[in-house]
Amino acid sequence: MPELPEVETVVRTLAPHVLKRKILSMDEVRPCSVSESLPCSKAVGFVVAEVFRRGKFIVARLERAGCEELFWVTHLRMTGSLMAYEGAMRESEAASPGKYTRCVMELGARAGEATAEDGCRIVFNDVRTFGRIFLGNRKALEEWSSWKKLGPEPLSMGEDAFAKAIRGKRTIKSVLMDQHVIAGIGNIYADESLFAARIHPARTADSLSVEDKKRLYVELVRLLLLSIEECGSSIRDYHDANGNVGAFQNHFMVYGRGGEACHSCGARLKKVVLNGRGTVYCPRCQKKSR
Ligand SMILES: [Zn+2]
Structure with missing residues (x-):
């Protein structure tokens, strides 16, 4: 199971792909959200403002003008992985949802980037299917049982x-x-x-x-x-x-x-x-x- 250093590495390598980009779609291909979570589609239209790690959780803080901020939280558990595919790489076979794909996020171009096509796809794959996703506001996150009892870093x-x-x-x-x-x-x-x-x-x-x-x-x-x-x-x-x-x-x-x-x-x-x-x-x- 990925532990602190592995999750930290995923966060550091994921951040450059998603920061300041707007979520165009978030599709839960196979159910993996915890019961406390909002439907993944609620993240559409939000911009990724921050990516960080807490314990073994990968957290993306999402912002949207006039809306309350949201937190998209992933736990990879045994075999989960997040992969980023930029631009034309999204058309590659590896980037297509497969047998083990749980969730697919499409992100648009950043303000100032060349064209609207310059987006990114994030694919959450998980062979053993223990990985979990949570989406919710700060209050829901702080009340989420898996999160609120976390000890110090x-x-x-x-x-x-x-x-x-x-x-x-x-x-x-x-x-x-x-x-x-x-x-x-x-x-x-x-x-x-x-x-x-x-x-x-x-x-x-x-x-x-x-x-x-x-x-x-x-x-x-x-x-x-x-x-x-x-x-x-x-x-x-x-x-x-x-x-x-x-x-x-x-x-x-x-x-x-x-x-x-x-x-x-x-x-x-x-x-x-x-x-x-x-x-x-x-x-x-x-x-x-x-
Ligand atoms: Zn020894």
Whole structure:
């Protein structure tokens, strides 16, 4: 599933295609809107004013003179992807709605662009169909259950807030992945940051010392920033809005490496199931009793 760095990469690559462009049509080819959402067609006539990320959500803020602003929010979940096709590329086969297409957005030319034909098409494809779309005003967004409980952003919350958030009898792995505690972390960056901080994933959050939490926060931020620089990790179907893959998977120390040798000490990495999620760690580098 795309996590913070992958979603950030999609946002950064999507923005140049959609900013300041007017939505000419938005067609939900197969139902993927959440029940709290307005029909996608309500976005027609709005201009994309801003694109940003919150947790694992991609958000486009839409404006239209005389209207309340709207928010178009996408969650890619397991296999969702957003692809942009500019100008003549819209006529290519890849840009045509296919078997896995959920939603298609047509955007017009920007003011000052050569001709009305210079538009862009955004295609939301999703093989596993878990991806979701929300469209609504600010109030509806803030009341949307999936949005309102989102925890703080790890890159901006700071070390002290992080230390306060990491608590309880649950495992540190499940606390890190809880979107209500911290937004944007999934299996990849939980396993990788715990390895980097030399913390056993099954330790309870309460058992971490002040130093453990500090080290974990520093490593988590370092890995997230490094991954954003590498345009995320490409596993399964993940790619950015231009179809390019990321390279952070080449930095994986533990994720997806169960049974292989630890890059740091040579011990065999262990794969276990923790809170229903596959978890890989090094039994020598990440001792439970530390
Ligand atoms: Zn090791």
